[in-house]
Amino acid sequence: MKFTLSWLKTHLETEASVDEIAEALTDLGLEVEGIENPAELLRPFTIGYVESAEKHPDADKLRVCQVRTGKGVEQIICGAPNARQGITVVVASPGVYVPGIDTTIGVGKIRGIESFGMMASERELELSEEHDGIIELAEGAVGESFADWLAEHDPARVDPVIEIAITPNRADALGVRGVARDLAARGLGTLKPLEAPQIAGKGASGIAVSIDDDTLDGCPVFTGRLIKGVTNGASPDWLQTRLRAIGLRPISFLVDVTNYLTYDLNRPLHVFDADKVQGNLRVHRAKGGEEIVALDDKTYTLSAGQMVISDDAGVQSIAGVMGGAATGCTAETVNVFVESAYWDPVQIAYTGRALKINSDARYRFERGIDPAFTPEGLDHAVAVILAVVGGEASDVVMAGAVPNTDRAYKLDTDRVISLVGMDIPAETQRATLTALGFVLDGDMAHVPSWRGDVQGEADLVEEVARIASLTKLVGVPMPRTQPGVPKPVLTPAQVRAGAARRTAASLGYNECVTYTFIDQAAAALFGGGTDVTRLENPISSEMSHMRPALLPGLLQAAARNQARGFNDVALFEVGDIFTGGEPGEQRPCVSGILIGRTGPKSVHGDMRAVDVFDAKADAEAILAAMGAPAKVQILRGGEGWWHPGRHGQICLGPKKVLGVFGELHPKVLRALDIKGTAVGFTIFPSEIPLPRNKVNTRPALLATDLQAVERDFAFVVDAQVEALTLVNAAAGADKALIADVRVFDEFIGGAVGEGRKSLAITVRLQPTDATLTEAQIDGVAKQIVAKVEKATGGTLRG
Numbered sequence: 001m002k003f004t005l006s007w008l009k010t011h012l013e014t015e016a017s018v019d020e021i022a023e024a025l026t027d028l029g030l031e032v033e034g035i036e037n038p039a040e041l042l043r044p045f046t047i048g049y050v051e052s053a054e055k056h057p058d059a060d061k062l063r064v065c066q067v068r069t070g071k072g073v074e075q076i077i078c079g080a081p082n083a084r085q086g087i088t089v090v091v092a093s094p095g096v097y098v099p100g101i102d103t104t105i106g107v108g109k110i111r112g113i114e115s116f117g118m119m120a121s122e123r124e125l126e127l128s129e130e131h132d133g134i135i136e137l138a139e140g141a142v143g144e145s146f147a148d149w150l151a152e153h154d155p156a157r158v159d160p161v162i163e164i165a166i167t168p169n170r171a172d173a174l175g176v177r178g179v180a181r182d183l184a185a186r187g188l189g190t191l192k193p194l195e196a197p198q199i200a201g202k203g204a205s206g207i208a209v210s211i212d213d214d215t216l217d218g219c220p221v222f223t224g225r226l227i228k229g230v231t232n233g234a235s236p237d238w239l240q241t242r243l244r245a246i247g248l249r250p251i252s253f254l255v256d257v258t259n260y261l262t263y264d265l266n267r268p269l270h271v272f273d274a275d276k277v278q279g280n281l282r283v284h285r286a287k288g289g290e291e292i293v294a295l296d297d298k299t300y301t302l303s304a305g306q307m308v309i310s311d312d313a314g315v316q317s318i319a320g321v322m323g324g325a326a327t328g329c330t331a332e333t334v335n336v337f338v339e340s341a342y343w344d345p346v347q348i349a350y351t352g353r354a355l356k357i358n359s360d361a362r363y364r365f366e367r368g369i370d371p372a373f374t375p376e377g378l379d380h381a382v383a384v385i386l387a388v389v390g391g392e393a394s395d396v397v398m399a400g401a402v403p404n405t406d407r408a409y410k411l412d413t414d415r416v417i418s419l420v421g422m423d424i425p426a427e428t429q430r431a432t433l434t435a436l437g438f439v440l441d442g443d444m445a446h447v448p449s450w451r452g453d454v455q456g457e458a459d460l461v462e463e464v465a466r467i468a469s470l471t472k473l474v475g476v477p478m479p480r481t482q483p484g485v486p487k488p489v490l491t492p493a494q495v496r497a498g499a500a501r502r503t504a505a506s507l508g509y510n511e512c513v514t515y516t517f518i519d520q521a522a523a524a525l526f527g528g529g530t531d532v533t534r535l536e537n538p539i540s541s542e543m544s545h546m547r548p549a550l551l552p553g554l555l556q557a558a559a560r561n562q563a564r565g566f567n568d569v570a571l572f573e574v575g576d577i578f579t580g581g582e583p584g585e586q587r588p589c590v591s592g593i594l595i596g597r598t599g600p601k602s603v604h605g606d607m608r609a610v611d612v613f614d615a616k617a618d619a620e621a622i623l624a625a626m627g628a629p630a631k632v633q634i635l636r637g638g639e640g641w642w643h644p645g646r647h648g649q650i651c652l653g654p655k656k657v658l659g660v661f662g663e664l665h666p667k668v669l670r671a672l673d674i675k676g677t678a679v680g681f682t683i684f685p686s687e688i689p690l691p692r693n694k695v696n697t698r699p700a701l702l703a704t705d706l707q708a709v710e711r712d713f714a715f716v717v718d719a720q721v722e723a724l725t726l727v728n729a730a731a732g733a734d735k736a737l738i739a740d741v742r743v744f745d746e747f748i749g750g751a752v753g754e755g756r757k758s759l760a761i762t763v764r765l766q767p768t769d770a771t772l773t774e775a776q777i778d779g780v781a782k783q784i785v786a787k788v789e790k791a792t793g794g795t796l797r798g
Contacts, residue, residue, distance in 0.1 A: 001166050002246035003176045003263065004159040011180035014189025018160045021188065027469050028182050030173055031165045039158040041099055042125060042147040046070055047140040048091035050119075053084050058111040067091060067119070070143025077115040082133035089119045090135045090146050100124035127157055128244070156241045169453035171367035175266025178450070185435035185467050194265075196376045197383035201225070201395030207277060207337050209399040212284040218307045219283050219319065220403045221371070222341040223378045226274055226394040227385055230254070232333045236388060254329040254336060257384055259360070266369055266450075267340065267377035268361035270317060274335040276327045279312030283319065283341075283399070290315050294322045294357070306351045307343065320348040320365040321357050338385070340378035342371040342403070371403050372449035408444040409457045419458060420465045422473055429464045436463060493588065496626040496685045497574050500590045503625040507618050509572040509592055514553030516575070517543035522552040525668050526641050532580045546578035550591035551641070551664070551680060555672045558595055562675050568596030590622060593664075593680035612646050612679050615661040619650065619681035628658055628688045634724060641668045652689070659683035706767045708739065711781055714760040716752055717794030726759055729791035733783035737776075739766040758797055 005018055022032040048067040056062035056077065063083045065076050069091050076091070094116060097104045100123050107116055123131040140149050150158045164179070172178040177194065184191035205226040211219055234240070235256040243250050243259060250256050258269040288304030292315045300318065302308065307319035316324045320343030329336060349366035352358070375396065382393050411433070413426040430440055437448035447454045454460070480486070490498070501511060519542045523529035528548025538544045547553060550573045558569045572592035579585045594614055597607040624630070634648040638660045647662020661681040669678055715726060723743050731741045745760035752758050763784060765772060785796050
């Protein structure tokens with residue numbers, strides 16, 4: 001939304017500077033995105049006087065001019081037809097940047113004669129499209145800045161332009177008057193009254209309007225007036241200047257006036273050439289398949305249900321979005337029918353999106369303009385048209401009725417403290433709402449029709465706090481309800497998530513926050529991509545499904561890093577994954593990936609490639625930080641996106657999976673454009689059991705001064721026997737004495753035989769009461785051999 005300072009002052013009586021207005025607007029929630037000050041751009045240009053102008057000896061159309069400037073008399077060669085002796089001009093000296101031609105002026109030779117500058121035209125200074133000759137001023141002091149001259153003689157041309165960002169809920173600020181109302185409520189001036197024009201009609205319109213019954217929900221009211229005998233042409237200078245300042249190109253008055261009122265009063269309008277309308281106008285829904293050439297000269301095919309305006313010849317306007325070229329106004333237009341209607345925001349949004357039309361009318365209607373202003377907006381448009389291009393207006397034609405938007409909410413002045421924490425006097429609150437257009441009746445505040453975003457008592461509080469300025473909010477500690485140390489406020493899940501983040505970061509991983517939505521192909525690689533996780537209205541085709549795992553987002557991020565030359569990647573994420581769209585069909589996860597090399601980097605190049613055991617170690621470290629039991633099992637049976645022989649599940653029993661680690665399947669890496677090998681892990685925090693007895697003290701230290709004993713065993717077993725089976729069997733021989741069992745060697749081939757292997761383990765015995773005797777050690781060793789033989793069918797290697 002753009003407007004100029006002078007435009008704003010047509011609605012707001014203020015002496016505030018541009019900087020003060022900009023600061024207030026941002027504080028009010030209408031963020032200022034930029035301020036353009038034409039005066040600063042024009043300040044280097046100065047006023048000069050042409051003392052003589054002689055024909056160039058080698059060019060008939062060029063003049064060698066002697067121009068008196070603030071620096072003395074300068075020679076300037078000019079080809080403008082009006083370059084002559086005795087005129088006051090605008091001079092660009094060497095070194096001055098000319099915006100209209102995107103050039104910095106220098107000293108040059110033209111046909112052998114030096115030129116020390118340029119005399120500028122309006123288009124070269126971006127003041128208008130006029131380029132038939134250089135600027136001629138009626139008067140002006142030689143050497144004076146052209147910006148200062150304009151500020152005195154034509155201030156509208158150096159008017160600062162303010163651009164603000166409008167949030168979807170503030171449709172009322174899409175008009176200059178709405179912006180002025182907010183500033184007046186803040187205290188930066190007084191809002192000028194807006195009187196409704198009183199226009200006496202000169203008889204019936206001759207063009208009737210009707211709304212189909214099934215369209216009244218989309219167009220509850222339609223008003224219009226016929227104006228006969230207008231003289232269309234170029235808009236007045238003041239109107240052209242304002243439109244150009246906000247980036248709109250003036251076309252003709254009947255077109256420009258609709259653009260002007262759209263920005264001035266937030267009242268989109270449309271003007272039909274009445275002589276091109278056949279019969280009456282009808283508001284209805286398209287049957288589907290109709291075509292219309294719109295004012296942008298593009299042909300659009302309508303879908304069934306979209307609202308249109310038709311005459312006897314067919315569709316003449318896409319309702320609330322864009323008019324049709326067939327009934328558009330031209331320079332020959334004499335009689336016009338001015339339309340002012342209210343259109344349902346949702347239906348306009350659907351139509352505009354389906355047809356891919358972005359217009360100022362659609363932008364405003366889909367956000368919800370003031371429905372009660374529909375008839376008055378028509379009168380404002382007709383009054384301006386009659387004042388500028390003449391004509392006679394008919395009586396008002398109205399179909400439907402203005403929808404009732406009256407609603408009121410209780411104003412509880414104490415809620416500002418409870419909801420916002422600001423202490424604002426009750427009278428100030430009431431004055432604020434009154435300034436914003438609310439009507440107060442006792443404790444009830446009636447919402448103005450242009451504030452569709454105010455839907456409850458809390459919104460009244462928001463308006464009061466917004467105008468008072470939330471920058472004045474002072475932080476106040478919450479009162480203690482009871483003495484002593486307060487109870488923890490984080491849930492166990494939040495504590496675990498924090499522990500996982502800290503641990504992963506300390507291990508060298510970088511945290512990612514990827515989108516919850518991914519594309520169907522990537523989701524399918526990880527067991528998702530089905531209809532149960534498909535979005536009804538996705539942001540894009542690359543965000544069509546809820547993610548079934550965190551790994552696809554991390555791998556896609558890694559691929560982007562590799563594409564930029566970063567091949568050593570360590571990323572992790574903490575977030576939810578989804579098996580469906582219903583409550584309870586989501587699951588918290590912690591995932592990480594490693595790609596490339598790891599280890600200390602030195603001149604000897606002793607970094608090594610990451611492997612599955614790096615992922616295992618990191619997964620175990622994070623599990624330990626989250627409070628998982630120390631004794632777990634590593635089992636096979638992971639999902640299909642893991643390498644079948646290079647992964648493991650971290651389990652508490654065969655059905656309690658705490659996490660998975662391993663190498664990602666090569667087909668997954670190829671599909672996601674990952675170069676090389678990738679290892680990773682996924683942890684399921686909700687599967688980690690909570691401690692049974694919650695205590696705040698550390699457990700007792702169990703220490704002993706008795707010497708531990710280690711014994712090695714080598715068993716010959718079938719090649720298919722898993723090492724874990726053997727380790728578990730050995731550990732179960734004597735749980736009181738055996739503190740640890742680990743594998744330290746595997747041998748295949750040779751004397752072991754075909755289909756067999758040798759697994760060597762170390763068993764650590766830790767006594768607690770007395771030193772172990774040889775007899776006790778031998779007894780435990782026999783139990784270990786017996787347990788392993790029974791569990792695996794293996795024998796002790798000789």
